[in-house]
Amino acid sequence: MTFTFQSEDLKRDSSKKMSLQHLFPLAVGEDMKTADTKKASWVLDHEKENTRSICLLEQKRKVVSSSIDVPPARKSSEELDMDKVTAAMVLTSLSTSPLVRSPPVRPNEGLSGSWKEGGCVPSSTGSSGYWSWGAPSDQSNPSTPSPPLSADSFKPFRSPAQPDDGFDEAEAGNLLFDEPIPRKRKNSMKVMFKCLWKNCGKVLSTAAGIQKHIRTIHLGVFNGVLATPPVTIPGSAKFTPNGSSFSISWQSPPVTFTGIPVSPTHHHPVGTGEQRQHAHTVLSSPPRGTVSLRKPRGEGKKCRKVYGMENRDMWCTACRWKKACQRFID
DNA sequence: AATGCCGGGGA
DNA sequence: TCCCCGGCATT
Ligand SMILES: [Zn+2]
Numbered sequence: 001m002t003f004t005f006q007s008e009d010l011k012r013d014s015s016k017k018m019s020l021q022h023l024f025p026l027a028v029g030e031d032m033k034t035a036d037t038k039k040a041s042w043v044l045d046h047e048k049e050n051t052r053s054i055c056l057l058e059q060k061r062k063v064v065s066s067s068i069d070v071p072p073a074r075k076s077s078e079e080l081d082m083d084k085v086t087a088a089m090v091l092t093s094l095s096t097s098p099l100v101r102s103p104p105v106r107p108n109e110g111l112s113g114s115w116k117e118g119g120c121v122p123s124s125t126g127s128s129g130y131w132s133w134g135a136p137s138d139q140s141n142p143s144t145p146s147p148p149l150s151a152d153s154f155k156p157f158r159s160p161a162q163p164d165d166g167f168d169e170a171e172a173g174n175l176l177f178d179e180p181i182p183r184k185r186k187n188s189m190k191v192m193f194k195c196l197w198k199n200c201g202k203v204l205s206t207a208a209g210i211q212k213h214i215r216t217i218h219l220g221v222f223n224g225v226l227a228t229p230p231v232t233i234p235g236s237a238k239f240t241p242n243g244s245s246f247s248i249s250w251q252s253p254p255v256t257f258t259g260i261p262v263s264p265t266h267h268h269p270v271g272t273g274e275q276r277q278h279a280h281t282v283l284s285s286p287p288r289g290t291v292s293l294r295k296p297r298g299e300g301k302k303c304r305k306v307y308g309m310e311n312r313d314m315w316c317t318a319c320r321w322k323k324a325c326q327r328f329i330d
Numbered sequence: 331a332a333t334g335c336c337g338g339g340g341a
Numbered sequence: 342t343c344c345c346c347g348g349c350a351t352t
Contacts, residue, residue: 295351296351304332317343322335322336
């Protein structure tokens, strides 16, 4: 342990990036864990900008710790996302039918290239994880994740083969509640949806069908659309390799509907209190009159969110200055 | 509570 | 011009 690098390295600029990425994993590999974490504050101490240095210090600390207790911090966004989905899928299907599987997910490979801004060039392993925090592959990282039911399982499916198509309401929707009988709708094959409710195996041909089915039969609810974020299976928020892990996410489907995020265990009270009748349809803009004074705050994550505070150094300058991000433009 | 970023301020 | 942050709108 005695990795020595002087304050310069910490000074933000191209060189630092390297030093950090190289030194840390290395240090960790050694005998960092012996409570030396503190030691990591070192040199840092005398920096010019005091205010900043404190921050830096803190950040550094964070980084260190995170790389310690997360041995293989490896696992890229994509994978994480998938894990969740997969988990959800698996759980869901397990709960009932042995019917099909086949994930409808479609993680839009890499972000629509907009790295420009000569800033830091991540370029690391493969399409997904840019920059790979702790040693991309090879040595000094014995234990490999090999998650329970991981993305790997269907990595193969997600080949950049078909660029854009497939993935529409049907797919998006069924992800949330029922299973479609897969296979590209190409081959004159009708897509079916199966209700995965406890002991129900009803099969309908339309998403709307089971949707209604679920609502009426299982939930005792029947009314308009209600949007819900992905499925949140009770026990799936498990493995999240805490620490720094950002995710590149793909655009969420235009309109997603589902039958209320109830847990697979029966019950059906449903407060009936309020219905989001007006699902803000993203179809057209009727009253184009007022050029909405609202600033929609561009969708999509910016450096801050993507890299996280602990990696502030990787943000684009604009973001660091708290200005409009210039790397992930809208 | 977290993000995104305008506006303003100090070298 | 480079750098940073208060503070507010948005999520
Ligand atoms: Zn940015």
